[in-house]
Amino acid sequence: MQFGFLLEQVVNGLVLGGYYLLISLGLSLIFSVGGIVNLAHGAFYALGAYGCVEITKYLGFGPAVVLSPIAVALLGILFERFILRRFYTADPILSLLVTFGLAMVAEQAIRIVWGAAPLSASIPPAFRGSVFLGDFLFSRYRLLILAVVAAVLLGVWLLLHKTSFGCVVRAGIQKPDMVAALGIRLQPYMTSIVMLGVGMAALGGAFFAPITIVHPAMGAEIITVAFVVVVIGGLGSFWGVVIAALLVGVVRGITIHFAPAAGEASIYVLMFLVLLVRPRGLLGERIEKFE
Amino acid sequence: MIRYSRRAVLKASAAFAGASTFAIPSIVHGESDRIRVGHLTPLTGFLGALGTYATLGMKLAVEEINQAGGIMGRQLDVMSEDSVNPATAATKAQRMLEQDGATVLLGEINSASALTVMQVAARNKKLFMQTGARSDALRGKNCNKYTFHTDIPNTVMVNAVGQSLLRDNMVKDKKFYTLTADYIFGHDLLAAAKRFFGANQGNLIGDELIATDVTDFSPYLLKIRQAKPDVVCSNLAGNQVTTLIKQYSEFGLPYPIVGFNLNTADAWAAGDGNLSGTWPTVWYHTLDVPASKAFVAGFLKKYGKPPENHAWIEYVAFKMMAQAMTDTKSTDTDKLIAYFEKETEFDILKARKAHFRAWDHQLMQEAYPFTVRPKGQANDQWDFIALGTAVPKAGEPLEQLAPTQEQNPCSL
Known part of the structure; x- marks a missing residue:
């Protein structure tokens, strides 16, 4: 019986990891290609959630989870074109400062527009309640999230590994100079990567709006975990981020099962241990420009 | 790439810090005919939404008090800030009393921050109307003579x-x-x-x-x-x-x-x-009491949404403080404490009137x-x-x- 409950925590952790993945994957891509630590990533997650709540009022939840991330992805174009682009070759501290500042501006802007009180959002009735598979309990809604994450993951993997677009992006991570020498401008690719990255974060926000609190600081709350995932997974590696996200979800679940007080600390201990053994993260590649 | 020398950064930050320190006192001195109150409440973090409501309630109360001629003809002047966390709350409380000329402190929701502000109040021998924190320990083993607790305890x-x-x-x-x-x-x-x-x-x-x-x-x-x-x-x-x-x-x-x-x-x-x-x-806006309904109507008119319990508590706490100052004709800490300790009754927009219990300074009221x-x-x-x-x-x-x-x- 004890084993069954533990397995339940593992599966639940995997689902939670899938949600971390939506936020971390974009963060990792933007860092790997552009060399920018996007501290404003959480802001796009928050905007995705707020957009979802607003659109749900008029069109219902279904269109909202599609339209809100698209809107945020379009905002990502402006973000890349007018802000990030100036910092690709600058001292990393400058891009850290500007994205950190932007995160604060975004949080305050949300506070001004929507107020400090959390917005209310509910799960659509069709996905309420839980499903029993044998002795396992699953939240019906989290199963939906899991399916969406799997689909997004497949899409991103195909995009990066089976298209010419992905080929250039992956080359750009490792050898930006060589890509430039071949006459390919990386900037349009970077715009697409930022769109994709912040769009995924917004998708995470939109799907989590009904089960978490939609409030101005929600971006700041998620960004730390997202960073831990990126660091554990290692830069430049698609599967590294995937494994790290799932691992973080599972380790947290299991720790809460046995030693609840250590639950939130466990992911940092995990990061510490991974870095001790593999300083570049689990599957991190050696990237010359960051060495 | 632009590089700033450490010296340049230090100079700039020192200049900035200097400018912000010197700028404030000049305002303070010009307004000594006002009664200054230091208001602290969390505006960010997991209690931020509640603190924002508290601030709205405070503003409404102060506006009403000042429009009615103030206290003994003096206008209330409230400095209101985000208390952030227990350490920052204490630092800000100390600054408000020491530098900014606050006569009274009022506010809080976070029990941990309330505790540090209580200590600052006791050290400076100034009154602290603790509004929204509910921990029993604050009015129990940590209680002090300078703090009065408005919200219901745990x-x-x-x-x-x-x-x-x-x-x-x-x-x-x-x-x-x-x-x-x-x-x-x-x-x-x-x-x-x-x-x-x-x-x-x-x-x-x-x-x-x-x-x-x-x-x-x-x-x-x-x-x-x-x-x-x-x-x-x-x-x-x-x-x-x-x-x-x-x-x-x-x-x-x-x-x-x-x-x-x-x-x-x-x-x-x-x-x-x-x-x-x-x-x-401790209170809800549908409460069927005329005074409560009047407050809700005023709040709705000003902000377009109903007040929640922290807006109410800040509102009644300011009104109780104003009543104490008006009745004692003083802002003197000891006189105000004596006034509350007489178990004076206050209208807090509920069916029954409330009073502070003399021996633990807890407001006795309906829940x-x-x-x-x-x-x-x-x-x-x-x-x-x-x-x-x-x-x-x-x-x-x-x-x-x-x-x-x-x-x-x-x-x-």
Whole structure:
């Protein structure tokens, strides 16, 4: 019986990891290609959630989870074109400062527009309640999230590994100079990567709006975990981020099962241990420009 | 790449710090005919939404007081800031008293921050009207002569809900599983809950301490399912409660849920159809009392939304302070303390008047258990709470639910 409950925590952790993945994957891509630590990533997650709540009022939840991330992805174009682009070759501290500042501006802007009180959002009735598979309990809604994450993951993997677009992006991570020498401008690719990255974060926000609190600081709350995932997974590696996200979800679940007080600390201990053994993260590649 | 020398950065920051320090006192000196009040409340973090309501209530009260001619002809001048965390709250409180000329401190919601501000007030021998923090320890073993507590303490919240649970036969021989906010307030509330379970043969079979920044409760919900309790009980704080309510409803666990703490702003955020069970509140905007209705109407007119309980508490706390200053014709700390300790009665927009108990400085007042209206019966998005009858009942002493002198280790 004890084993069954533990397995339940593992599966639940995997689902939670899938949600971390939506936020971390974009963060990792933007860092790997552009060399920018996007501290404003959480802001796009928050905007995705707020957009979802607003659109749900008029069109219902279904269109909202599609339209809100698209809107945020379009905002990502402006973000890349007018802000990030100036910092690709600058001292990393400058891009850290500007994205950190932007995160604060975004949080305050949300506070001004929507107020400090959390917005209310509910799960659509069709996905309420839980499903029993044998002795396992699953939240019906989290199963939906899991399916969406799997689909997004497949899409991103195909995009990066089976298209010419992905080929250039992956080359750009490792050898930006060589890509430039071949006459390919990386900037349009970077715009697409930022769109994709912040769009995924917004998708995470939109799907989590009904089960978490939609409030101005929600971006700041998620960004730390997202960073831990990126660091554990290692830069430049698609599967590294995937494994790290799932691992973080599972380790947290299991720790809460046995030693609840250590639950939130466990992911940092995990990061510490991974870095001790593999300083570049689990599957991190050696990237010359960051060495 | 641009590089700044360390010297240039230091110079710039020193200049900035200097400018901000020197700029403020010049304003202070010009306004000494005003009564300055330092107001601190959390505007960010897990209590930020509540603090924002508190600030709105404060502004309305100050506006009304000043429009009516101020206090002894002097206008109230309130400095209001985000208290952020216990350490920052104490630093800001000290600065407000020492540099900015505050005569009185007022505010707080976070019990840990309230505790540090209480210490600053005592050190400076200035009055602190503690509005929204509910930990028993603040008016118990940590109590001091300079602090008066406006909100209902944890023990009262437990007893208010407890009476409903006892009536519904939900305590004796029932298995409880609690979720508790992991800081002074939660620990304190859990202690009060344990006393209640112990006195009424309730059985506490599990408790989880939950950090205030946790956004995913699913592992805890699975543990609850494993424990198969009869009742799940929330000792959480601020927007933690919202998260719990949403995710509890998401997982659809079959056990009834109740709670010993919930602020209405956090209940409103839970979304339609997610909240259930019995909870306590200190005030609600549908309360059928003329003075309360007038306040709600004024608040609605000014802000376009109804006040929640922290807006109410800041409003009545400012009004009580103004009344004390007007009646004593003084802003002197000792005179104000003596005035409150006389157990002077105050109209706090409830059916019965309230007074501060002399020996622990706790405001004695009515509280209310509430349940949730069935889906579809609410008039608007703020109306899904059905307020129960006030406790203690009319005719019973107001002190009935509060800790007795034997239970409360406070000595002023």
